[in-house]
Amino acid sequence: MxxxxxxxxxxxxxxxxxxxxSSRSSAKSRDAQPMVPVTVKQxxxxxxSTDDKSSFKIDGVDVKNVMLVGMAFNKSEKVTDVQFEIxxxxxxxxxxxxxxxxxxxxxxxxxEDGKYVRVHGLLKALQGKKQLQVFAIRPLNNYDELSxxxxxxxxxxSFNTRRNGVIAPSQVHNPISAVSTPVNGHKxxxxxxxxxxxxxxxxxxxxxxxxxxxxxxxSVAQEKGVHRNEIAQHLKIPLEKILxxxxxxxxxxxxxxxxxxxxxKSTTCG
Amino acid sequence: MDTxxxxxxxxxxxLPMHVGKRVRAVIQVLRSDGSGTVTGKSTDGQQIFVKGHxxxxxxxxxxxxxxxxxNQSVRADIWTNFGDVFDTQGYNHICQLANGEYKHxxx
Numbered sequence: 001m002x003x004x005x006x007x008x009x010x011x012x013x014x015x016x017x018x019x020x021x022s023s024r025s026s027a028k029s030r031d032a033q034p035m036v037p038v039t040v041k042q043x044x045x046x047x048x049s050t051d052d053k054s055s056f057k058i059d060g061v062d063v064k065n066v067m068l069v070g071m072a073f074n075k076s077e078k079v080t081d082v083q084f085e086i087x088x089x090x091x092x093x094x095x096x097x098x099x100x101x102x103x104x105x106x107x108x109x110x111x112e113d114g115k116y117v118r119v120h121g122l123l124k125a126l127q128g129k130k131q132l133q134v135f136a137i138r139p140l141n142n143y144d145e146l147s148x149x150x151x152x153x154x155x156x157x158s159f160n161t162r163r164n165g166v167i168a169p170s171q172v173h174n175p176i177s178a179v180s181t182p183v184n185g186h187k188x189x190x191x192x193x194x195x196x197x198x199x200x201x202x203x204x205x206x207x208x209x210x211x212x213x214x215x216x217x218x219s220v221a222q223e224k225g226v227h228r229n230e231i232a233q234h235l236k237i238p239l240e241k242i243l244x245x246x247x248x249x250x251x252x253x254x255x256x257x258x259x260x261x262x263x264x265k266s267t268t269c270g
Numbered sequence: 271m272d273t274x275x276x277x278x279x280x281x282x283x284x285l286p287m288h289v290g291k292r293v294r295a296v297i298q299v300l301r302s303d304g305s306g307t308v309t310g311k312s313t314d315g316q317q318i319f320v321k322g323h324x325x326x327x328x329x330x331x332x333x334x335x336x337x338x339x340x341n342q343s344v345r346a347d348i349w350t351n352f353g354d355v356f357d358t359q360g361y362n363h364i365c366q367l368a369n370g371e372y373k374h375x376x377x
Binding site for chain 1: 353357376
């Protein structure tokens with residue numbers, strides 16, 4: 001059983017470092033195990049991960065921490081904990097929130113049966129039944145959060161299934177040479193070509209090409225960075241498209257401008 | 271509410287496909303007669319009648335969860351006031367996605 005000293009839920013904030021005995025591993029691998037927005041249906045379809053017995057696989061990804069939005073039911077308060085069920089219209093799941101101090105009591109005090117809440121918690125299986133060990137719970141501020149939560153679930157699911165479904169063995173180790181088709185060819189060919197086992201998964205075709213060009217040893221070797229015209233010329237892509245790509249890559253922190261706004265370097269290489 | 275009985279997200283267009291099943295919808299309240307029937311506009315602009323015991327007062331937007339008993343009406347057992355400001359377009363889009371391409375995440 002978890003002792004109260006192992007749980008740090010001060011301030012009602014939530015992050016994977018607040019999980020209990022698994023906090024060490026999840027704090028380290030925080031990037032690999034983010035807080036995943038899910039529906040209860042997705043949780044009920046999840047299977048115990050074979051690689052990591054303390055997490056579940058949803059859409060092929062190991063998941064420990066989840067985010068749910070739904071209606072609270074059957075709230076039952078005890079001295080050390082509060083139990084309730086969350087129903088988000090796709091199913092119901094039992095939740096447990098440990099109570100350690102006044103902050104926790106206040107937080108769960110705002111939960112009432114029939115009220116919509118957002119919960120963040122650790123997915124656990126107890127005697128074959130899935131349960132959520134909740135770090136944080138709060139009532140919805142406005143109900144658009146419901147729509148945006150479902151959208152986030154859809155987006156995350158789509159991102160993971162696309163990535164896992166699209167990695168094919170032969171391709172994408174040298175996409176630059178593979179692309180001698182003009183820009184129209186980009187649009188008509190499926191974006192399959194450009195997804196691969198890079199950490200830049202999820203980038204669109206042109207974004208990937210620019211990043212890969214900047215990651216080439218010849219680009220990395222240039223201290224001043226690479227001029228965007230050179231990128232456009234070399235990749236045979238119109239400058240406006242390159243400019244758009246540069247803007248989005250820069251905002252994601254994948255590239256940075258060097259001596260002026262025309263020269264760029266990759267943040268991950270060199 | 272029945273334990274773990276999912277409710278399909280619907281708008282006016284999708285409601286007829288789920289008659290007899292548990293559904294949920296957000297409606298904009300147009301009028302409410304005293305005897306428990308609320309006339310509302312679904313998120314795609316169609317008229318829906320909701321029967322049951324609405325809370326008083328009703329806000330502009332209400333989510334109703336219950337059994338669809340005809341192409342245009344729901345017998346609701348859960349009513350939740352969603353306030354006076356709500357993004358109907360966003361919700362409508364979710365209804366379409368939840369009944370279409372991403373149905374497996376919801377039902």
